[in-house]
Amino acid sequence: MEMKKFLPVALSLALVLGITESLDFHGKDLESEESLWDLYERWRSHHTVSTSLDEKHKRFNVFKENVIHVHKTNKMDKPYKLKLNKFADMTNHEFRSVYAGSKVKRHKMFCGTTPRGNGSFMYEKVDEVPSSVDWRKKGAVTAVKDQGQCGSCWAFSTIVAVEGINYIKTNKLVSLSEQELVDCDTTENQGCNGGLMEYAFEFIKKKGGVTTESTYPYQAEAGTCDVEKVNKPVVSIDGYEKVPENDEDALLKAAANQPISVAIDAGGSDFQFYSEGVFTGKCGTELDHGVAIVGYGTTLDGTKYWVVRNSWGPEWGEKGYIRMQRGISDKEGLCGIAMEASFPIKNSSTNPSGTRTRSSPKDEL
Structure with a gap:
């Protein structure tokens, strides 16, 4: 009997409205308590944060520690930078609890047999891959x-991969519904309380497809499954496969051919405030967050990286993305990125409507 593993619940501590850019600051902002308060007030206004007076003073002390951490880290010779983002008044413990609070390796429940996909790896015999791939530039993302105040990272990770393979097979980019998975894929997955991408792929296959974002829009909370909307699938898949565990070479072969769903340990302080560059920070392998690899490359100085799409909005990181170092000595990959990777299979350009969309030769990689 297989044990069930879940990805995290993600709840916001501060009330953040709309999309904003990270707040810049300078060394002079750290020179006194007064200047730090001024910076804190600017940050609160920038992110439209509302708290009680008592909570405000508590949050200021947390904010101050985070400012110091960001400032000190950015003065080091690291290939990445940090910024004050919407998580700046959260302790790392709070951040881990609400954005990375469910350990995949620890939080397990008996559930019967976990689906194993096709039990093979279709890219096993790929001999050569391009030096770099970016599925965003190819139009597949x-x-x-x-994801907002809902632990639905698993649904977002799943949908990125399905949107990607659908584009590759049909030459059409369609934004698909995470909310359908949150509301309706509830046999093993648990909506805003976490889930696994493999179960979601299996759900989409058995249901005959998934509907569009516009038909079943995201609500950032779990609701009752809307049967009428679910009965209007527009993109189908034929199954899924798992990438061999702890094998970045295999992961590279897969990512060269389509976007890949992966799980990572996203709970570190530097991950919390990541802004730009190739992330090489400290992290473990306590998988707690679902994301998607949408490319890879190498910097001018020879640092290899994965292009990873997150689901914390475009204000975080590099417009919602993070470049994570690849090819490290640990077999699990940085932050465990090579431990739990999977991808959907789509064999034709025909979708549930029965309309065969314009097929094009596979993009040159």
């Missing part, structure tokens, strides 16, 4: 989304 929709705009960055935000």
Whole structure:
């Protein structure tokens, strides 16, 4: 009997309205308590944060520690930078609890047999891959989304991969519904309380497809499954496969051919405030967050990286993305990125409507 593993619940501590850019600050902002308060007030206004007076003073002390951490880290010779983002008044413990609070390796429930996909790896015999791939530039990736106050990272990770393979097979980019998965894929997955991408792929296959974002829009909370909307699938898949565990070479072969769903340990302080560059920060392998690999490359100085799409909105990181170092000595990959990777299979350009969309030769990689 297989044990069930879940990805995290993600709840916001501060009330953040709309999409905003990270707040810049300078060394002079750290020179006194007064200047730090001024910076804090600017940050609160910038992110439209509302708290009680007592909570405000508590949050200021947390904010101050985070400012110091960001400032000190950015003065080091690291290939990445940090910024004050919407998580700046959260302790790392709070951040981990609400954005990375469910350990995949620890939080397990008996559930019967876990689906194993096709039990093979279709890219096993790929001999050569391009030096770099970016599925965003190829048109296979929709705009960055935000899971908000809901632990639905698993649904967002799943949908990125399905949107990607659908584009590759049909030459059409369609934004698909995470909310359908949150509301309706509830046999094993648990909506805003976490889930696994493999179960979601299995759900989409058995249901005959998934509907569009516009038909079943995201609500950032779990609701009752809307049967009428679910009965209007527009993109189908034929199954899924798992990438061999702890094998970045296999992961590279897969990512060269389509976007890949992966799980990572996203709970570190530097991950919390990541802004730009190739992330090489400290992280473990306590998988707690579902994301998607949408490309890879190498910097001018020879640092290899994965292009990873997150679901915390475009304000975080590099417009919603993070470049994570690849090819490290640990077999699990940085932050465990090579431990739990999977991808959907789509064999034709025909979708549930029965209309065969314009097929094009596979993009040159």
